Amino acid sequence: MGELLAIYRLAVRDIRHRSAQAILLLLAIAAGAATLTLGLSLQGTASNPYARTRAVTNGPDVVATLFSDGSNAPGPNAGSTPGAGGGSAGGGQPDTAALSPLEHASGVVAYSGPFPVTWTVFQTGHTTGSVEVEGRSTAASSVDQPKLLQGSWVRPGGVVVEAGFANAFNLHVGDRLDLGGVTFPIVGTAVTAAIPTYPDTCSKGEGCILVNAASSYNPGLVWATEANAQQVVQATSGPLAYYLNLKLSAPADAAAFAGRYNANASSTDPSLVSWQRIRDGDAQVVLKVQLILFTGSWLLALLAVASVVVLVGGRMAEQTRRVGLLKAVGGTPRFVAVVLLAEHALVGLGAACVGLVVGWLAAPVIDSPGAGLLSSSSAPTLSAATVALVVVLALGVAIVATFVPAIRAASQSTVAALEDSARPPRRSEAVIRFSTKLPPALLLGARLVGRRPRRLLLSAFSVAVATCGLVAMLILYATTAGWSLGPRVTQATTIISVMLVVLATVNATFISWTTALETRCPAALARALGATPEQVTIGLTVANLTPALVGALLGIPGGVVVYDLAKHGGSTMLPSAVTLLVMVTAMLVVLGVLIAIPTRIGSRRSVADVLQ
């Protein structure tokens, strides 16, 4: 009982006593825990919002699309890749009679349409882009009646905007929208299950179509009255197609129904898309986010391990005298090891809690289906398995990183620990040979920093991992330039980027702090022999920045490899050399400042005080 109290008291008091270090350690582990929580909470969330929306809107089981003449039909076969269904405006009127057999086909129990559809350019304020305009009846349809989220349903002269599209462009009821030169007020926003939500409208199923010079990527969806849709077609001489929404007696067989029909269809026949395929299109955003989080989690986990190793190493360097003291008053090596492990396990536990809370709070932002689908009204729940996994991971990282240094510290000689003598440096012939050619400040820095080669490797490694992640994000943006990634993908990339930068910063701070701490005696001795504080600061900063520069340079090709491994097909567009140069320079400047601060503070202490 008494020993337990002593362990608890020593662990908690030391955390409080050196709270800044404990917070940094907590941040490092919490970043990984939060990402893991997010990643786990995404599992299985892709289909639920679609199912809810489909139920509420009585969504179609199959959507048939009929294009003009079928000559440039950008249906599912032609246009499943953005932009691939390139077609030009024009073409003759489609013959809606081709859709009639489907209305009465075996297995079809209800239908709505056919509804005219056209593609054109929209403009609102200074924003332009492509848009799909679907003509609808002012009366409610039995199949696929979009669920209004705001305002009212279409009326002559008034259009309804798909909610995901409205959200992305900040469109509201009452705003005016120019559709191919014809301006309409927005009277409502709504969701549908008949087409993938923005920005993946053309990712699956419906395809895309080039409209004049406007980009066809990710058109938004607007509902207008059938007359207004025809008005847009006439004003723009745009393409015209028809949608027919079918309800089947066996919705689960929709994919087979569509497959059988498409297999025997000619180019002038309508093409059919099942609800399952539309659902998969809706899942694209979540899948992208999952991919980003998954890749980011790996990078963050690598960085977190490096962080924890650096942080624990730094803390242990400060604990030497404490270890000696505990042993002097009767603490066994086991007791000392347990105190050190308990302290870091407590931080790990705190980090797990912080990670779970942050992940839980961020989950609605990342996990939500976006404005284009109906989300659950209840807050996301954390399953017991998720909580257990995150806690085990956080505790595991803390304990694994602490175990070896704790055992090493506990088995240290009591007398040596009490004297808190500096660990003998590792001498590298190469460093000695190289540094003799340097000016005094750099020679000093190289020799001091070169005492701990493993720490230099960790420094280079953490900067390389952070650079890898940032370069992969830059490639993602460079490759997808010209079409929107959607707000949630942007959020996911931002979260991962910020976490990578935060962890890399934590690492840099701790590495420089630990180096400053461990080299305080030799640095003070150098000053006693005539080196100025500036020489010591510059020397240590430059010497610490060198591995960071190597890490940053290695991280650039590393980022390309990470992106290539993570992407699902498609090309890779590298960011410009200027962008990379700016990123690396900015990173090194920040690191340089972070390294210089503790070194400078350390060099302000009086030489006598340090050497005493």
Add this chain to the structure above:
Amino acid sequence: MTDTDGPWALRARGLRKEYGSGEGLVRAVDDVSLDIARGEMLAVTGPSGCGKSTLLHLLGGLDRPSGGELWLAGERIDRYSERALAHLRRKQVGFVFQAFHLMDELTAQENVELPALLAGRSPREAQQRARQLLQQVGLADRAGHLPTMLSGGQRQRVAIARALVNETQLVLADEPTGNLDSAASSDVLRLFQAVRGIGLTVVIVTHDERVAAITDRRVAMRDGAFVGDTRSGGSTRGNLADYTGIGG
């Protein structure tokens, strides 16, 4: 193995501590034999680097000898494992260091409680004992203070209270007044006299002539070996319980 010859608190025979090897071999403690009686107060003096502190570390089980035999309270301890030495330090030895060596994150009261908790005392018992000792060293009103809020003399008094908390029979002090001014040194010396007054065995490593003067016996060291052993005739046996309350 036990040593039951005489009332010895500590007995060393041919004690050695060596560092390095070959031509670089350094004998920090060289063939030292020593008997310290129960209740005796001994000063170890000598120039810097003569091996005084190393000897003290060996006597208290903080370090293991390279050779020789060492008995503490009748038990041979020179072959003890690290774990056994830790248990020994809990029950048998109290240390007082020149640099105080208090835990910065614990209050004065908690610093004193720590060895008691490690020795298996209940929290309540440890608390009562620590409170009592702090009162006896005149720091009852500083019990809740962190070491950084105490003066050097006060810190050393906390360290002395910590050394006594487990009612050990042996107190080892390494330059206990080395970091203190004259007034604080006098306070600490009076405390050591009080400790001796209650019958504990005290070994003090010191440069300070005033410290050596209050002891029963003085051994001088040079180059790791004893070069002198004189008794002062017990003239300093005094009762300072009126100052500290210890032994009163």
